[in-house]
Amino acid sequence: MLMLTQTASIEKNISLLRYPGGKQRYVCHFSHLLPLEPQSIRTYVEPFLGGGSVFFHVNPEKAILADINRELIDLYLGIRKNPDVVWELYSRYPANKAGYYKIRSLNRDDLHLLERAARTLYLNRTCFKGMWRHNNNGEFNVGYGGQERRWVIGPDDLCAVAQRLQHAVLLCCDFEETIASCREGDFLYLDPPYRPGEREQLHAHYMFGEFNFEDHKRLASCLREATERGVQWVMTNSSHPDILALYDDYSMYRLDRGTGSSPGQITTDPGEMVIYHVNEVSS
Numbered sequence: 001m002l003m004l005t006q007t008a009s010i011e012k013n014i015s016l017l018r019y020p021g022g023k024q025r026y027v028c029h030f031s032h033l034l035p036l037e038p039q040s041i042r043t044y045v046e047p048f049l050g051g052g053s054v055f056f057h058v059n060p061e062k063a064i065l066a067d068i069n070r071e072l073i074d075l076y077l078g079i080r081k082n083p084d085v086v087w088e089l090y091s092r093y094p095a096n097k098a099g100y101y102k103i104r105s106l107n108r109d110d111l112h113l114l115e116r117a118a119r120t121l122y123l124n125r126t127c128f129k130g131m132w133r134h135n136n137n138g139e140f141n142v143g144y145g146g147q148e149r150r151w152v153i154g155p156d157d158l159c160a161v162a163q164r165l166q167h168a169v170l171l172c173c174d175f176e177e178t179i180a181s182c183r184e185g186d187f188l189y190l191d192p193p194y195r196p197g198e199r200e201q202l203h204a205h206y207m208f209g210e211f212n213f214e215d216h217k218r219l220a221s222c223l224r225e226a227t228e229r230g231v232q233w234v235m236t237n238s239s240h241p242d243i244l245a246l247y248d249d250y251s252m253y254r255l256d257r258g259t260g261s262s263p264g265q266i267t268t269d270p271g272e273m274v275i276y277h278v279n280e281v282s283s
């Protein structure tokens, strides 16, 4: 494995992935609720992993990380297995639009794990705005975005991620299964897709946006049961009144400031809440 240098992503606090809804720039607004002392919890669990920015921030000793997106989980599994080879493959992919569509058209089933990981990283880094969207056949169908964000990451970043994942269990499954496995002493951080807007609901091909209000009700009920088992949790969610009504007996506060779409750009009232059930708040 390549030697790590101080410029690796974790130290620079750069996410490996471009992730719509990623919490990298918001985590400072709820980090006082997170178990930053590794001994304070049994297992750290994230059922909606995405770009994993909160997991990397907490850096727990023991973690269960899950997401319903198979490509995403394969990406992490591949990087953990051999970050050098994934980087090597990633570096060799083409640097133009035609090449992007060629790589996008590859059939995942014909690729081995490390190739799948490199391809997903490449598509994420060069597609339009880092979106994840699939057609009805489950094929990634986001258009070309350019090469500007491709070399923001380097081989050290992949090695840093691989190192952080060494003791994590990575699962591809629905959140219900992940939450049901939590026991007393476990800590959950949850960042579900927010209530989809009308536009997303109209587009049946927006696979990972298909998280409807029934899913939110299911999530609230899973969390209620987990709370009864002695699980602590923190969730970021939309401030939509229908969502808040599901958690009206829990503690919550509004994120009144957040970083906008460009680094350094502050947005007031990003429309997000932090909802939580933790035993002790150390501030």
Ligand SMILES: C[S@@+](CC[C@H](N)C(=O)[O-])C[C@H]1O[C@@H](n2cnc3c(N)ncnc32)[C@H](O)[C@@H]1O
Pocket: 019, 020, 021, 022, 023, 024, 047, 048, 049, 050, 051, 052, 053, 054, 066, 067, 068, 069, 173, 174, 175, 176, 191, 192, 193, 194, 208, 211
């Ligand atoms: C808002 S993103 C998480 C972003 C992450 N916190 C970050 O900072 O990058 C939500 C994630 O939930 C996943 N997801 C959607 N539906 C799911 C389900 N039913 N079970 C588990 N994960 C799901 C999506 O694939 C997506 O990665």
